[in-house]
Amino acid sequence: MSIRVGIVGVSGYGGGEALRLCANHPSFEVAYVAGESSSGSKLIEKFPGIGRLGDLIIQKWDPTALPKLDVLFASLPTGASKDALAAVPAGTKIVDIGGDHRYVDGWTYGLADVWPEQIKSASRVANPGCYPAATLGALAPLLAGKLIEPGNIIVDAKTGVSGAGRGGGDSKFSYAEVNEDLSPYGLLKHTHMPEIAATIAKVSGGSSAGLIFTPHLVPMTRGILATIYCRTHPGAGVTTEQCLETARKFYAGRPFVRVTDKPPHTKWAMGSNLTFVSYAADPERNLVIAMGVVDNLGKGAAGQAVQNANLITGQPETAGLEGTPLWP
Amino acid sequence: MSIRVGIVGVSGYGGGEALRLCANHPSFEVAYVAGESSSGSKLIEKFPGIGRLGDLIIQKWDPTALPKLDVLFASLPTGASKDALAAVPAGTKIVDIGGDHRYVDGWTYGLADVWPEQIKSASRVANPGCYPAATLGALAPLLAGKLIEPGNIIVDAKTGVSGAGRGGGDSKFSYAEVNEDLSPYGLLKHTHMPEIAATIAKVSGGSSAGLIFTPHLVPMTRGILATIYCRTHPGAGVTTEQCLETARKFYAGRPFVRVTDKPPHTKWAMGSNLTFVSYAADPERNLVIAMGVVDNLGKGAAGQAVQNANLITGQPETAGLEGTPLWP
Amino acid sequence: MSIRVGIVGVSGYGGGEALRLCANHPSFEVAYVAGESSSGSKLIEKFPGIGRLGDLIIQKWDPTALPKLDVLFASLPTGASKDALAAVPAGTKIVDIGGDHRYVDGWTYGLADVWPEQIKSASRVANPGCYPAATLGALAPLLAGKLIEPGNIIVDAKTGVSGAGRGGGDSKFSYAEVNEDLSPYGLLKHTHMPEIAATIAKVSGGSSAGLIFTPHLVPMTRGILATIYCRTHPGAGVTTEQCLETARKFYAGRPFVRVTDKPPHTKWAMGSNLTFVSYAADPERNLVIAMGVVDNLGKGAAGQAVQNANLITGQPETAGLEGTPLWP
Amino acid sequence: MSIRVGIVGVSGYGGGEALRLCANHPSFEVAYVAGESSSGSKLIEKFPGIGRLGDLIIQKWDPTALPKLDVLFASLPTGASKDALAAVPAGTKIVDIGGDHRYVDGWTYGLADVWPEQIKSASRVANPGCYPAATLGALAPLLAGKLIEPGNIIVDAKTGVSGAGRGGGDSKFSYAEVNEDLSPYGLLKHTHMPEIAATIAKVSGGSSAGLIFTPHLVPMTRGILATIYCRTHPGAGVTTEQCLETARKFYAGRPFVRVTDKPPHTKWAMGSNLTFVSYAADPERNLVIAMGVVDNLGKGAAGQAVQNANLITGQPETAGLEGTPLWP
Structure with missing residues (x-):
C-alpha cells in the first residue's frame, strides 16, 4: 500500500x-x-x-x-x-x-x-541542517567513543551555493560573482551553531561551550565538507587508525555512512544520501582532524x-x- | 531472473x-x-x-x-x-x-x-555517439516528416568536458584551462559526422551531402546541446507549431523524449536518459532551428x-x- | 594634461x-x-x-x-x-x-x-553590443572583401553570464542554476540583431535580410564566441587561407585584432580589449565558418x-x- | 634604462x-x-x-x-x-x-x-609559497603585535586549481572531476608547513610547534583563502577591532595589503598582487579568526x-x- x-x-x-x-x-x-x-x-x-x-x-x-x-x-x-x-x-x-x-x-x-x-x-x-549533517556525521563516533574533548571543537565548513536556497536571487549568489570566488561568512554567529552544540552535548554527555563554527561559500552547486579540528585528552595518544576503527564500529550496519581512509571529496556524495567521514590524528599534539562530506541537498x-x-x-x-x- | x-x-x-x-x-x-x-x-x-x-x-x-x-x-x-x-x-x-x-x-x-x-x-x-544522440533526436521528426531539406543542415553543437573522456589528462582539459573557456574544435572533420550523415540519409531517404557539423567545448562537466539550422522547401511556410506537433506525434508513447515549447537547457537532462527537443521556425525565411539536449553520459x-x-x-x-x- | x-x-x-x-x-x-x-x-x-x-x-x-x-x-x-x-x-x-x-x-x-x-x-x-563586437569583428573582413554573401549569414553566438548584467539577480542567473547549464534563448528576436544587420549592410553594401542570430548562455563569467556560417558565391572556391589572408590585410596595423590559424578560445581575450578571429572554409560547399572571440566586458x-x-x-x-x- | x-x-x-x-x-x-x-x-x-x-x-x-x-x-x-x-x-x-x-x-x-x-x-x-603568502599576510600583524600565541595556530587553507601547477595534466585536476568537487589533501604533511612555521617563529620570536595546516582544493582557477584559528593569551580579551587596528598600523603605507572589516573574498584579489586580511575575535573564548586572501598566481x-x-x-x-x- x-x-x-x-x-x-x-x-x-x-x-x-x-x-x-x-x-x-x-x-x-x-x-x-x-x-x-x-x-x-x-x-x-x-x-x-x-x-x-x-x-x-x-x-x-x-x-x-x-x-x-x-x-x-x-x-x-x-x-x-x-x-x-x-x-x-x-x-x-x-x-x-x-x-x-x-x-x-x-x-x-x-x-x-x-x-x-x-x-x-x-x-x-x-x-x-546541512552543515550539522556533515559535521555531526564525522563527530558522533569520536564523541560517543570519548576520543575527543567535546568542549574544544573548531568546525571549518564549506558549502556549495544551493545551500543558500533559491529565494531572492541576490546578485551575491549570481554565477558571475560566485564563479572564481570563495569567502567565509557568518563568523561566530551562524544559525546552525545551536543544533551542532546541542547535539555535541547530547552525544558526548559533556559541554560544547568551546564550539567554533565558520562557514564558507564555495563555487559549486552541491556539496558540503566539514573539516573539524578536535583535541584529545592530553597524552591519550589517539591515532588515525583508532578514529577510523571507532567510526567503523559506530556505523556498523548503518547503510548510508562510509568511513574512508582517504580524505573525502564532496563529489563522492553528489545526488545521494551518503555521508563520508574520515580522520587524521596527530597523537603527539593531541589532535584529531575529523572530516565529513555530504550532499547538502541529500543527507x-x-x-x-x-x-x-x-x-x-x-x-x-x-x-x-x-x-x-x-x-x- | x-x-x-x-x-x-x-x-x-x-x-x-x-x-x-x-x-x-x-x-x-x-x-x-x-x-x-x-x-x-x-x-x-x-x-x-x-x-x-x-x-x-x-x-x-x-x-x-x-x-x-x-x-x-x-x-x-x-x-x-x-x-x-x-x-x-x-x-x-x-x-x-x-x-x-x-x-x-x-x-x-x-x-x-x-x-x-x-x-x-x-x-x-x-x-x-553523444553529439549524434542530441542532433538526431531533434532532427529525426523533421526528416521523417519531410519538413526540412536533408541536404542542407548545419549543426552547431556544444558539449561538456566529460565528452572528451578521462584518458590522458591532457592539460587542455584541466580545470584551470577549461574554466572560463569556450572554443570550437574539429572544424569540418569531427569523427561523429559520418554517423550523423548516414542517419540523416536513412531517416529522410535523401542526401545528407550538405551536412556541416561544428563541435564546441563548454566549461561544464555533463550536457550536450545541438543547435541545428535547417532549411524548409522554399515557400513551404513551416511554422514552429508545425514542427512541435510533428515531433510530438513522432515521439508519441516514447518514454524518454520530451518536446518542449521553450528552448531546452542541458541541465534538464542531467543524470538522466532523457532527450529534450524544441524548434523555432521562421516561415518567411524557410528556416527551422531545431534544438536537442541530452546528458552526454546519459542518452x-x-x-x-x-x-x-x-x-x-x-x-x-x-x-x-x-x-x-x-x-x- | x-x-x-x-x-x-x-x-x-x-x-x-x-x-x-x-x-x-x-x-x-x-x-x-x-x-x-x-x-x-x-x-x-x-x-x-x-x-x-x-x-x-x-x-x-x-x-x-x-x-x-x-x-x-x-x-x-x-x-x-x-x-x-x-x-x-x-x-x-x-x-x-x-x-x-x-x-x-x-x-x-x-x-x-x-x-x-x-x-x-x-x-x-x-x-x-557584446555579441555584435564578436560577430562583426569576424565578419567585417569577409564582407569588405566580398568573399561572402551578406544576405545569407547564420550567427550562432555564445556568451558568459556577465553579459546578462548584474541587475535583478534573477535566480536564472544564480550559480546553482547556471553551473552545468547551457541553453539558447531569444531565438529569432534578440535585441542585438538590428545593429548586426545594419553593420553587415554598411560594410558590404548589400542586403543583410537573411541574417539569423541565435544567442546562448554559457556557464562562464566572461567571454563571447560567435560561430558564423557564411556562404560564398557558388563556385568561388574560397579557401581558409584566403579568408585568413584577407583578414590579416584588413586588420594590418590595427592593434587589437588577432587573426589566428587555430579556432580561438574565449579565454585568450579574458580581461583584455582583444578580438580573435579565425576562419575555416570548405570551397566545395561554398562555405566559410567565421569565428570571433571577445571578452564581453572588454571589446x-x-x-x-x-x-x-x-x-x-x-x-x-x-x-x-x-x-x-x-x-x- | x-x-x-x-x-x-x-x-x-x-x-x-x-x-x-x-x-x-x-x-x-x-x-x-x-x-x-x-x-x-x-x-x-x-x-x-x-x-x-x-x-x-x-x-x-x-x-x-x-x-x-x-x-x-x-x-x-x-x-x-x-x-x-x-x-x-x-x-x-x-x-x-x-x-x-x-x-x-x-x-x-x-x-x-x-x-x-x-x-x-x-x-x-x-x-x-602561495599558501604561506595568504597565511602569513594575515598572521604577521598579530604575531608581531603579540596578540596571539605563536604555538597554537590552526590554518585551514583553500586554493584554486592553478595552485597545483600545469604539469602532468593528472585527471584529478581535470575539469570533469574538479567541477563540483572539494576536498582536503596533504593532511599534516604539506610542503608549505616549514616555511610557515619558520616565519611564525621569526616574526613572533616564539615557538611555532603547534602549527596545524590543512590545504583544500576548491573548484576555481585562481585564489587562496586561509582561515586561521588563533588563541590569545587567556584573559587578554582581544577584540576584533583591536586586531583590525593592529593590522592597519602594521601595514600602514604598504601598498598591497588591504585590511577589511568584512570577511574577504578571493575574487577581490583576482589578477592582482593584493592581499586582503580581516579578523573576527571572540574575547570570551580567547579566540581570533584571522583571514587572508591572495591570488595564488599574484601575491x-x-x-x-x-x-x-x-x-x-x-x-x-x-x-x-x-x-x-x-x-x-
Missing part, C-alpha cells in the same frame, strides 16, 4: 530534491505539492524532466485545506515553518526540512544515521528527510535512497 | 556511468567489470559511493576469459573496440558505447528512441546503452532509467 | 569594467562616478581592490548637476539611456555602452577596430568604450588597454 | 603570470624566456594575446648559456631549482618562485609586504616575485603591479 506524501516549498532546492526522491520512491505517492511563487503551475513547467507526476498542480499552501496525507515534507524559509505547520492535522506526520523546529519541544531531531530508533516513533521530525536536506520519513512510516530505511552518486 | 552484465572500460566516464545505471537496475546483475589502469582494484576504491558492488574486483580485460554474461557493455577508446570485441562469445550480446562499430556490418546502430523495433532482435548494438552514452540492453534482453525499455534528473 | 572622465552605472558589470580600465589609464582621471543602488557609498566599498580612487563617493545620477567632464561613459540598462543622456552638456563627450543609441541619428556607431577614422571626430559614440563593452574614448579625445588608441589577458 | 629580465618555466602557470606582469612593466624588458615542453616555439603560440613580445623564441633552459640579464625569474617544479639555478652567473639576480630555496642559506625569504628592507639588498630571493607567486624584483633592482615597489583586480 502506498504512502501518501505531500511537499510544501516544492519549488525551492530542498523541496525540489524531496520531489525528485519521492518521485522515484517505491512506496511513496506524491499526492500534494505546494509552493509560493509557482502555485497554479503544473509540476512539469518547473521540472521539465519530472515524468509521470508532471500534471500535478502546485497548490497555494493552506494547511487547513490539505488532502489526507501520511507524511508532509516542509521546506520553507527560516521563520516560516512555525506557524505554517501548527495547523497541520495530527494524523499527518511531518518532516520539517527547514530550521524552525530543531531542538524544539514535541519535535524529534532527526539525526537518522546516529539515532534511528529514537526517530521511528516520532510524528514530528526536525531534519538536521543535508531532502535525502535525510526521506530517510526520516522511511523511519516514521515503517518503510525500509533505504527505500528510494539507493541510487549511486553521480560521477563525474 | 536476473540478467548478467559485464562492463569493460569501467573506470572511464562512459563505463562508470554504465556501472552507476546497472547498479541501480532492477534486473541487471553486474557480474564482471574490467578496466585498463584500474585492474586489480576493488570497485569501491574507484567509486567510493558504489554500495553493494564495492567488493567486485576490476579485471584486466581478456575477451577469451570472460565469465558467462548475457550482455557486455564496452566503453573503450576510439580504435580499441574492433579487435577487443571480436573475440567475445556469440552468446554474449554486446552494446558498444565506443565509436568503432557504428554503421558497420553486423552491428545495429542503436538509435533507441527512433527505431526500437529494429534493435530488439540485435545481438550486436553500436550505441550512437549520449551509458543511458542509451542501457536502453538498448533493455531492448535486446526483453526488459521493459525504461528499466533502470526512470530516475528524475538532478536539479539544480 | 589629464582628461576628466565620469562613469554612470559604475556598480554594474560594464560600468565596473570601465572603472577598472580608467583607473589604470595613463591620461584619464576618474572625476565622477554615479550609480543607482550604490549611491552614497565610497568606491572602495563596492570595489575592495580599487586603490587610490577608493574614497570617491558614488553619486546619485543627475545629468543637470555634473561636474565638468571631458568624457562620460554611460552603462545603463536598456531603455534608460535616452532620457538620461539627453541633458548632458554638449561639451561633455559621451560613450554610451548601453544599447539605446546604436544607429541613432547624431550618434556614431563605435566599431573602433573597423572604422576608427569615422569615430575620431564624434562627440556622441554608441558603443557596439564587448568597456574595453571598446575606452578605445572609443581614446579616439575622440586624441589619445593613443591603445592607451590604458595594453594589458595582456589573464591566463589561466 | 630598462632592466633586462628572463623567465625560466614560462609555459607553466607561475611563469606565464610572471610573463604577463613583466610584459606590462614600465621598466622591465623581457629578454629571455625558457621552458621545457615549449622550447623552440614563439611566445605567441603559447600566449595568443601576448602582444609585442610574441616573436620571442622560448629557449631550452641552459644556465651556462644565458644572455646578460639583470633578473631571472625561475618557476620550476619542486626539486628542479637547486641544480638549475646554481650555475646562473652571480651578476644575474634571481627570484625563485619555486619552493627549493625557501629558508636556505644565501637566499632571502621574500615576504615583501612584511620585510621589504631586508629584501632590497638581496641578489637571491626565495619567493614565498602567491608571480605578483610577489615582481614586487621582490622591484625591491632588488631599485624600482618603485609597485611598478608593473598597479592593475586593479578583474571583476566579476
Whole structure:
C-alpha cells in the first residue's frame, strides 16, 4: 500500500530534491505539492524532466485545506515553518526540512544515521541542517567513543551555493560573482551553531561551550565538507587508525555512512544520501582532524528527510535512497 | 531472473556511468567489470559511493576469459573496440558505447528512441555517439516528416568536458584551462559526422551531402546541446507549431523524449536518459532551428546503452532509467 | 594634461569594467562616478581592490548637476539611456555602452577596430553590443572583401553570464542554476540583431535580410564566441587561407585584432580589449565558418568604450588597454 | 634604462603570470624566456594575446648559456631549482618562485609586504609559497603585535586549481572531476608547513610547534583563502577591532595589503598582487579568526616575485603591479 506524501516549498532546492526522491520512491505517492511563487503551475513547467507526476498542480499552501496525507515534507524559509505547520492535522506526520523546529519541544531531531530508533516513533521530525549533517556525521563516533574533548571543537565548513536556497536571487549568489570566488561568512554567529552544540552535548554527555563554527561559500552547486579540528585528552595518544576503527564500529550496519581512509571529496556524495567521514590524528599534539562530506541537498536536506520519513512510516530505511552518486 | 552484465572500460566516464545505471537496475546483475589502469582494484576504491558492488574486483580485460554474461557493455577508446570485441562469445550480446562499430556490418546502430523495433532482435548494438544522440533526436521528426531539406543542415553543437573522456589528462582539459573557456574544435572533420550523415540519409531517404557539423567545448562537466539550422522547401511556410506537433506525434508513447515549447537547457537532462527537443521556425525565411539536449553520459552514452540492453534482453525499455534528473 | 572622465552605472558589470580600465589609464582621471543602488557609498566599498580612487563617493545620477567632464561613459540598462543622456552638456563627450543609441541619428556607431577614422571626430559614440563586437569583428573582413554573401549569414553566438548584467539577480542567473547549464534563448528576436544587420549592410553594401542570430548562455563569467556560417558565391572556391589572408590585410596595423590559424578560445581575450578571429572554409560547399572571440566586458563593452574614448579625445588608441589577458 | 629580465618555466602557470606582469612593466624588458615542453616555439603560440613580445623564441633552459640579464625569474617544479639555478652567473639576480630555496642559506625569504628592507639588498630571493603568502599576510600583524600565541595556530587553507601547477595534466585536476568537487589533501604533511612555521617563529620570536595546516582544493582557477584559528593569551580579551587596528598600523603605507572589516573574498584579489586580511575575535573564548586572501598566481607567486624584483633592482615597489583586480 502506498504512502501518501505531500511537499510544501516544492519549488525551492530542498523541496525540489524531496520531489525528485519521492518521485522515484517505491512506496511513496506524491499526492500534494505546494509552493509560493509557482502555485497554479503544473509540476512539469518547473521540472521539465519530472515524468509521470508532471500534471500535478502546485497548490497555494493552506494547511487547513490539505488532502489526507501520511507524511508532509516542509521546506520553507527560516521563520516560516512555525506557524505554517501548527495547523497541520495530527494524523499527518511531518518532516520539517527547514530550521524552525530543531531542538524544539514535541519535535524529534532527526539525526537518522546516529539515532534511528529514537526517530521511528516520532510524528514530528526536525531534519538536521546541512552543515550539522556533515559535521555531526564525522563527530558522533569520536564523541560517543570519548576520543575527543567535546568542549574544544573548531568546525571549518564549506558549502556549495544551493545551500543558500533559491529565494531572492541576490546578485551575491549570481554565477558571475560566485564563479572564481570563495569567502567565509557568518563568523561566530551562524544559525546552525545551536543544533551542532546541542547535539555535541547530547552525544558526548559533556559541554560544547568551546564550539567554533565558520562557514564558507564555495563555487559549486552541491556539496558540503566539514573539516573539524578536535583535541584529545592530553597524552591519550589517539591515532588515525583508532578514529577510523571507532567510526567503523559506530556505523556498523548503518547503510548510508562510509568511513574512508582517504580524505573525502564532496563529489563522492553528489545526488545521494551518503555521508563520508574520515580522520587524521596527530597523537603527539593531541589532535584529531575529523572530516565529513555530504550532499547538502541529500543527507543535508531532502535525502535525510526521506530517510526520516522511511523511519516514521515503517518503510525500509533505504527505500528510494539507493541510487549511486553521480560521477563525474 | 536476473540478467548478467559485464562492463569493460569501467573506470572511464562512459563505463562508470554504465556501472552507476546497472547498479541501480532492477534486473541487471553486474557480474564482471574490467578496466585498463584500474585492474586489480576493488570497485569501491574507484567509486567510493558504489554500495553493494564495492567488493567486485576490476579485471584486466581478456575477451577469451570472460565469465558467462548475457550482455557486455564496452566503453573503450576510439580504435580499441574492433579487435577487443571480436573475440567475445556469440552468446554474449554486446552494446558498444565506443565509436568503432557504428554503421558497420553486423552491428545495429542503436538509435533507441527512433527505431526500437529494429534493435530488439540485435545481438550486436553500436550505441550512437553523444553529439549524434542530441542532433538526431531533434532532427529525426523533421526528416521523417519531410519538413526540412536533408541536404542542407548545419549543426552547431556544444558539449561538456566529460565528452572528451578521462584518458590522458591532457592539460587542455584541466580545470584551470577549461574554466572560463569556450572554443570550437574539429572544424569540418569531427569523427561523429559520418554517423550523423548516414542517419540523416536513412531517416529522410535523401542526401545528407550538405551536412556541416561544428563541435564546441563548454566549461561544464555533463550536457550536450545541438543547435541545428535547417532549411524548409522554399515557400513551404513551416511554422514552429508545425514542427512541435510533428515531433510530438513522432515521439508519441516514447518514454524518454520530451518536446518542449521553450528552448531546452542541458541541465534538464542531467543524470538522466532523457532527450529534450524544441524548434523555432521562421516561415518567411524557410528556416527551422531545431534544438536537442541530452546528458552526454546519459542518452549520449551509458543511458542509451542501457536502453538498448533493455531492448535486446526483453526488459521493459525504461528499466533502470526512470530516475528524475538532478536539479539544480 | 589629464582628461576628466565620469562613469554612470559604475556598480554594474560594464560600468565596473570601465572603472577598472580608467583607473589604470595613463591620461584619464576618474572625476565622477554615479550609480543607482550604490549611491552614497565610497568606491572602495563596492570595489575592495580599487586603490587610490577608493574614497570617491558614488553619486546619485543627475545629468543637470555634473561636474565638468571631458568624457562620460554611460552603462545603463536598456531603455534608460535616452532620457538620461539627453541633458548632458554638449561639451561633455559621451560613450554610451548601453544599447539605446546604436544607429541613432547624431550618434556614431563605435566599431573602433573597423572604422576608427569615422569615430575620431564624434562627440556622441554608441558603443557596439557584446555579441555584435564578436560577430562583426569576424565578419567585417569577409564582407569588405566580398568573399561572402551578406544576405545569407547564420550567427550562432555564445556568451558568459556577465553579459546578462548584474541587475535583478534573477535566480536564472544564480550559480546553482547556471553551473552545468547551457541553453539558447531569444531565438529569432534578440535585441542585438538590428545593429548586426545594419553593420553587415554598411560594410558590404548589400542586403543583410537573411541574417539569423541565435544567442546562448554559457556557464562562464566572461567571454563571447560567435560561430558564423557564411556562404560564398557558388563556385568561388574560397579557401581558409584566403579568408585568413584577407583578414590579416584588413586588420594590418590595427592593434587589437588577432587573426589566428587555430579556432580561438574565449579565454585568450579574458580581461583584455582583444578580438580573435579565425576562419575555416570548405570551397566545395561554398562555405566559410567565421569565428570571433571577445571578452564581453572588454571589446564587448568597456574595453571598446575606452578605445572609443581614446579616439575622440586624441589619445593613443591603445592607451590604458595594453594589458595582456589573464591566463589561466 | 630598462632592466633586462628572463623567465625560466614560462609555459607553466607561475611563469606565464610572471610573463604577463613583466610584459606590462614600465621598466622591465623581457629578454629571455625558457621552458621545457615549449622550447623552440614563439611566445605567441603559447600566449595568443601576448602582444609585442610574441616573436620571442622560448629557449631550452641552459644556465651556462644565458644572455646578460639583470633578473631571472625561475618557476620550476619542486626539486628542479637547486641544480638549475646554481650555475646562473652571480651578476644575474634571481627570484625563485619555486619552493627549493625557501629558508636556505644565501637566499632571502621574500615576504615583501612584511620585510621589504631586508629584501632590497638581496641578489637571491626565495619567493614565498602561495599558501604561506595568504597565511602569513594575515598572521604577521598579530604575531608581531603579540596578540596571539605563536604555538597554537590552526590554518585551514583553500586554493584554486592553478595552485597545483600545469604539469602532468593528472585527471584529478581535470575539469570533469574538479567541477563540483572539494576536498582536503596533504593532511599534516604539506610542503608549505616549514616555511610557515619558520616565519611564525621569526616574526613572533616564539615557538611555532603547534602549527596545524590543512590545504583544500576548491573548484576555481585562481585564489587562496586561509582561515586561521588563533588563541590569545587567556584573559587578554582581544577584540576584533583591536586586531583590525593592529593590522592597519602594521601595514600602514604598504601598498598591497588591504585590511577589511568584512570577511574577504578571493575574487577581490583576482589578477592582482593584493592581499586582503580581516579578523573576527571572540574575547570570551580567547579566540581570533584571522583571514587572508591572495591570488595564488599574484601575491602567491608571480605578483610577489615582481614586487621582490622591484625591491632588488631599485624600482618603485609597485611598478608593473598597479592593475586593479578583474571583476566579476
